[in-house]
Amino acid sequence: xxxxxxxxxxxxxxxxxxxxxxxxxxxxxxxxxxxxxxxxxxxxxxxxxxxxxxxxxxxxxxxxxxxxxxxxxxxxxxxxxxxxxxxxxxxxxxxxxxxxxxxxxxxxxxxxxxxxxxxxxxxxxxxxxxxxxxxxxxxxxxxxxxxxxxxxxxxxxxxxxxxxxxxxxxxxxxxxxxxxxxxxxxxxxxxxxxxxxxxxxxxxxxxxxxxxxxxxxxxxxxxxxxxxxxxxxxxxxxxxxxxxxxxxxxxxxxxxxxxxxxxxx
Amino acid sequence: xxxxxxxxxxxxxxxxxxxxxxxxxxxxxxxxxxxxxxxxxxxxxxxxxxxxxxxxxxxxxxxxxxxxxxxxxxxxxxxxxxxxxxxxxxxxxxxxxxxxxxxxxxxxxxxxxxxxxxxxxxxxxxxxxxxxxxxxxxxxxxxxxxxxxxxxxxxxxxxxxxxxxxxxxxxxxxxxxxxxxxxxxxxxxxxxxxxxxxxxxxxxxxxxxxxxxxxxxxxxxxxxxxxxxxxxxxxxxxxxxxxxxxxxxxxxxxxxxxxxxxxxxxxxxxxxxxxxxxxxxxxxxxxxx
Ligand SMILES: Nc1ncnc2c1ncn2[C@@H]1O[C@H](COP(=O)(O)OP(=O)(O)OP(=O)(O)O)[C@@H](O)[C@H]1O
Ligand SMILES: Nc1ncnc2c1ncn2[C@@H]1O[C@H](COP(=O)(O)OP(=O)(O)OP(=O)(O)O)[C@@H](O)[C@H]1O
Ligand SMILES: [Mg+2]
Ligand SMILES: [Mg+2]
Numbered sequence: 050x051x052x053x054x055x056x057x058x059x060x061x062x063x064x065x066x067x068x069x070x071x072x073x074x075x076x077x078x079x080x081x082x083x084x085x086x087x088x089x090x091x092x093x094x095x096x097x098x099x100x101x102x103x104x105x106x107x108x109x110x111x112x113x114x115x116x117x118x119x120x121x122x123x124x125x126x127x128x129x130x131x132x133x134x135x136x137x138x139x140x141x142x143x144x145x146x147x148x149x150x151x152x153x154x155x156x157x158x159x160x161x162x163x164x165x166x167x168x169x170x171x172x173x174x175x176x177x178x179x180x181x182x183x184x185x186x187x188x189x190x191x192x193x194x195x196x197x198x199x200x201x202x203x204x205x206x207x208x209x210x211x212x213x214x215x216x217x218x219x220x221x222x223x224x225x226x227x228x229x230x231x232x233x234x235x236x237x238x239x240x241x242x243x244x245x246x247x248x249x250x251x252x253x254x255x256x257x258x259x260x261x262x263x264x265x266x267x268x269x270x271x272x273x274x275x276x277x278x279x280x281x282x283x284x285x286x287x288x289x290x291x292x293x294x295x296x297x298x299x300x301x302x303x304x305x306x307x308x309x310x311x312x313x314x
Numbered sequence: 315x316x317x318x319x320x321x322x323x324x325x326x327x328x329x330x331x332x333x334x335x336x337x338x339x340x341x342x343x344x345x346x347x348x349x350x351x352x353x354x355x356x357x358x359x360x361x362x363x364x365x366x367x368x369x370x371x372x373x374x375x376x377x378x379x380x381x382x383x384x385x386x387x388x389x390x391x392x393x394x395x396x397x398x399x400x401x402x403x404x405x406x407x408x409x410x411x412x413x414x415x416x417x418x419x420x421x422x423x424x425x426x427x428x429x430x431x432x433x434x435x436x437x438x439x440x441x442x443x444x445x446x447x448x449x450x451x452x453x454x455x456x457x458x459x460x461x462x463x464x465x466x467x468x469x470x471x472x473x474x475x476x477x478x479x480x481x482x483x484x485x486x487x488x489x490x491x492x493x494x495x496x497x498x499x500x501x502x503x504x505x506x507x508x509x510x511x512x513x514x515x516x517x518x519x520x521x522x523x524x525x526x527x528x529x530x531x532x533x534x535x536x537x538x539x540x541x542x543x544x545x546x547x548x549x550x551x552x553x554x555x556x557x558x559x560x561x562x563x564x565x566x567x568x569x570x571x572x573x574x575x576x577x578x579x580x581x582x583x584x585x586x587x588x589x590x591x592x593x594x595x596x597x598x599x600x601x602x603x
Pocket of ligand 1: 061062063065066067085086087089090091092093094133458459460461463464489491
């Protein structure tokens with residue numbers, strides 16, 4: 050199921066022009082990271098994919114659905130979105146109910162719901178927390194609950210807005226694993242992130258946004274290697290990319306494996 | 315001279331059985347910039363609350379030992395007095411907006427207004443602080459209609475503007491863009507140079523290594539390492555305990571095992587990594603020609 054955005058403009062009611070002409074195609078099964086400075090319009094853009102926001106002009110097409118013609122509830126069948134702030138998303142009295150809410154709402158039968166919930170909780174290491182009130186968990190673990198409740202919906206498209214914020218190495222590895230599993234299942238994953246090392250390690254395609262527009266869009270190595278252009282939107286290349294460049298590597302590297310290979314050359 | 319002193323501090327939240335801070339002993343000198351690192355749940359925020367007086371005054375619970383800032387003891391003071399010396403930026407910036415104000419400017423001026431700073435001075439201080447964190451253009455915006463990183467900058471600015479003796483920052487750059495993060499670390503460094511004492515809970519090891527004087531590593535409520543960034547952040551102990559380390563350190567550790575890192579010490583900054591790996595490479599200048 051492709052995502053097709055054409056000439057999308059969006060202004061908030063306050064008058065802020067948050068998106069100024071975005072055209073973009075994301076194909077079924079792609080893994081895309083979106084980076085860019087605070088206020089660039091990243092969150093505003095992805096909120097258009099599930100109909101939370103509607104274009105001021107231009108169109109957003111998810112498969113054969115134009116987001117203008119479908120409710121947010123309907124869009125949720127195709128697009129799952131994990132909010133930047135988990136507290137915008139969580140409302141149930143315990144983790145089990147929270148994670149079951151989405152799949153149940155999509156009309157899955159009890160058995161399917163249970164399977165989805167168990168799997169999502171296992172992937173996020175929350176299996177022993179089903180009875181816990183999300184608000185008794187720390188913000189970092191609430192973020193994991195928000196993530197679990199979206200992956201449990203098994204949508205074709207999954208969006209993560211800053212998933213690694215405040216997470217330690219173990220949780221970041223869990224999130225990377227979730228993304229890998231989704232990739233193997235052919236899901237489309239769009240992740241907004243300021244964690245540029247995480248971006249380099251987990252995504253094949255990177256989009257850099259700046260001031261409501263797309264600044265760069267391409268293969269991760271091509272985009273992440275452009276230090277000067279990225280700097281205009283307040284993004285540094287990943288640590289190992291910068292190191293490779295300083296050591297005079299001919300090719301851009303973006304993870305350990307590529308770096309160590311570069312060192313041997 | 316020590317301005318913050320934690321003496322054998324042990325703390326339990328209400329209705330819980332196990333302490334989340336265990337026998338914490340630490341001193342922080344005036345003008346020192348100390349980073350606190352540790353996995354989720356290690357106790358970083360609780361430690362921040364303790365220095366800032368929210369533990370025990372707001373969270374209650376059971377505390378033993380003593381917490382001193384600038385010569386007074388937390389248990390013998392109230393939160394109202396305490397916050398005049400110690401400013402805290404909470405981990406979740408989304409909860410920190412006061413809700414009392416219409417514009418970003420007023421939101422940041424709120425604390426100064428409360429302590430009766432004269433209007434002229436107030437305006438000057440708010441403008442200066444907004445410039446430091448790069449949000450001058452947002453002055454007239456509503457504090458609610460902002461992006462995640464913009465909200466976090468407002469929250470941080472409203473603490474900086476108070477110019478507390480001790481600044482306690484709980485992951486203040488978690489929503490910020492990469493270069494903005496680096497700039498905020500620079501701002502914090504500059505404040506420390508001018509004598510402000512800074513305690514910062516953070517995961518962003520590369521910038522800790524570049525800017526902080528000292529690193530305290532927390533693990534399950536205990537301090538397991540305390541020292542210079544270049545020592546603590548490269549220690550095998552932290553690697554074993556699963557702490558997030560800089561990519562330079564991790565990759566050099568692997569390279570070392572493969573015979574491609576020759577120095578005794580592992581790198582923690584870009585410059586150290588460049589210096590070390592240059593020794594391995596035949597002729598860095600000639601590569602790629
Ligand atoms: N609810 C809102 N009302 C009005 N303006 C808004 C609102 N939310 C965001 N904005 C503005 O729209 C622009 C884009 O914001 P958006 O949240 O999309 O940025 P972002 O790229 O996600 O940034 P961050 O990295 O800080 O999360 C910014 O100028 C922001 O101030
Ligand atoms: N209000 C509370 N009541 C009971 N237990 C709490 C409370 N707040 C935190 N805890 C527990 O105290 C321990 C330390 O939590 P704290 O939030 O200080 O960790 P942290 O290092 O800041 O973690 P993170 O990286 O997730 O922010 C955790 O086990 C947490 O579950
Ligand atoms: Mg955002
Ligand atoms: Mg914390």
